[in-house]
Amino acid sequence: MKCYYCALEGKDSEAVAICIVCGMGLCMEHAIRKDVDVWEGGYPLPSKRVKTPLPRILCPACYNALYAE
Numbered sequence: 001m002k003c004y005y006c007a008l009e010g011k012d013s014e015a016v017a018i019c020i021v022c023g024m025g026l027c028m029e030h031a032i033r034k035d036v037d038v039w040e041g042g043y044p045l046p047s048k049r050v051k052t053p054l055p056r057i058l059c060p061a062c063y064n065a066l067y068a069e
């Protein structure tokens, strides 16, 4: 898979991660790692709360949608 953001810019970077929200492929430059301990919303990933923060990879668009002030 290629990085979607790089593809938009005409670059051809191999994706190293996938956004857990939209499934977009992301290179190191565009992947945002966010450690969260509670996942809010009706998202079909862990339905149970976990005790330790889990690393999650988000794309810039989803990060902004979820965490922008």
Ligand SMILES: [Zn+2]
Residues within 6 Å of the ligand: 003, 004, 005, 006, 007, 013, 026, 027, 028, 029, 030
């Ligand atoms: Zn990229």
Ligand SMILES: [Zn+2]
Residues within 6 Å of the ligand: 019, 020, 021, 022, 023, 024, 058, 059, 060, 061, 062, 063
């Ligand atoms: Zn995303």
